[in-house]
Amino acid sequence: MQKKKRNLAPYWLILPSLLYLALFFTYPMARAIALSVWDDEAVLPLRAEANLESVESGRLHQGTQVEILGQQGNLLTDTLGDETNLLTELWFNVSGQDVDGENITGWIIETRLRVREEAEDGTPLLGTIRRRLGSNADPLTTVYAEPGESAAEIGKVEASAEMQIVEVATLEVWYQIRGEEEGQTVEGWAPSRFIQVFGDEVSGRIDRGTTGEFTLGFFEKMWNDRFFGPAVRTTLLLMVIIIPTQFVLAIIMALVIQARLKFNSIFLYIFAIPLGVSDLAVGILFFSIFTQNGLFNSVLQGLGLIDAARPYLTADTRNWIIAAIWLAEVWRATSIVMIIVVSGLQAISDEVLEAAELFGAGLWQRLRYVILPLLRPSLQVALILRTILALQVFAVVIALSGGDVVTVLANETYRQYFEFRNANVASAYALFILAISMISAVFYLRAVRTQQEIAA
Known part of the structure; x- marks a missing residue:
């Protein structure tokens, strides 16, 4: 009996993926962990x-x-x-x-x-x-x-x-x-x-020294860093105020596109414009809006709400800087969530929505009991992606506050690596951001589950 020849094609197809993971994920991750817990210069041998x-x-x-x-x-x-x-x-x-x-x-x-x-x-x-x-x-x-x-x-x-x-x-x-x-x-x-x-x-x-040893000292330096507490609080605050706003707006935008109104494609193009703008450009744009001679002051003066232009992005107006970052991030990244939600909506059968409407379900009832439950897989992806992006907010913060009045975890990672030349503490910051990302991802996967996942 002739022995069946093994098909090696799937193994060759997966090989590039394995190489990619090894070079651009596994190795950098191992290096980051080693930098944060291994001190190459901890001990000096004497002769x-x-x-x-x-x-x-x-x-x-x-x-x-x-x-x-x-x-x-x-x-x-x-x-x-x-x-x-x-x-x-x-x-x-x-x-x-x-x-x-x-x-x-x-x-x-x-x-x-x-x-x-x-x-x-x-x-x-x-x-x-x-x-x-x-x-x-x-x-x-x-x-x-x-x-x-x-x-x-x-x-x-x-x-x-x-x-x-x-x-x-x-x-x-x-x-x-x-x-x-x-x-x-x-x-x-x-x-x-x-x-x-x-x-x-x-x-x-x-x-x-010339000899290394395992240490948690770099994490201790991170905890004791005077910018660590403000960076954590600001990052978590931005996550709390940005993510819900973006999801509400993204779902509304996706429903508008899914409604197949006249000139429907124009709405999609307009909503997707921020995808073509870089983070730094968005930060500079909103900085120009909130300067003393910017659009915001011009509008308020035109409406008679203020008598003279006011500065909004200073060390004494921290809350205004937070609000400007919130608006900039909502404008910049809502389109990403919208595209994911639109893809999820297109996977929902029209017969399901028509049946719900036939049984007397209004728009809110269809949204709550039909659309959102069926969108859970898409919402999981969007939540995880958006949380990761919120933890990586950097250029907008730098453009609007300079990174000193208002700081975030990504900015402190950059500060430790570039300004203080301390790659070990920078790696500790990066691993802390990774830990928050992984914890939030597990939470979303558990909290936003489909009926099949709950039953399993």
Whole structure:
């Protein structure tokens, strides 16, 4: 019997969807979660000696207060980046004569040698030993076998002695520090780039570490952010006042289109105009309406309701800004809900509506007992979509308030990422928005169910 050949076409068709989910959903989601709960710079390992190959002598967490016990230069082998606390020393490998007139070759720190001659590319070629100032200062300069004052001394040279510069080496300063971790004293060496030294030069703090750990600290920073509370309250307030208004208007607009009146398509085109306007453009449009010289003041003055133009979008008129955002969002996004409702209405059989009308049901009764129950699947989609969009309100808020007088969660996510350069707290904000979206979606799916879903 010939074995039936497996049809692989469905698997090939679903493969692009799986790749899309992996690249544009799963990976970004995993990265966002990792950023919000994993601190890459939480712990700094200390070394027993001033080099990375030395054994670890202990660990201190970021922010720990430390005591500076000493410092030492260590050859810098990696590429210098934008390091805030990095402290380096420049050493010259020189060749000349020592105090006894003998030839000597070794290393001298930059502060003890004045460069007199350079090549065209800036490479130092010749220098002279600087003279020490002060009556008690040693007039001689020490030459070391290796770059760094911890190396062996091989001789001394006099002030003003001429030295040929053979090589240049950059050393990073390492600090010997001592601090407390969980009640235990920890002591060791760490590069200067990870230590913030205070003005007294004998104390400091761990600025950042090199080892990560799980933490809820970024969520704590989000909770304690002074803008978090106002952002949550404003976002929830906008959801409460925008979504019901949009659904009422969307259902009315959809019923007007479904009534098949004369010039019915014109209504659809007019209602759909806001779909072609961007969020920012809508914000700018309504900003121009509510300015002191805008349309709103002109209308009120024309009707004799006010004597002089008033400012409505200021720090003292927060409620007017909320009202302007509400009007802008209702005008901008009601069309999205309307299209979903129109699609749902078109799926309702005309025979059902005619039967309800035949049995004496008026418009309100048909709407309440026939149309809305049959529209529940469409309403579920519209509610979930509109709630997500309400949580993402950003450009309109920025255009109307600048993001300071009135702020929302999306604006605080942007503020943390762009202004404060804190991707971890920004990810915590993003996950908080996601959590609200998921909770509201589950609520809508449970609250707005069809008879078949309730029976199941």
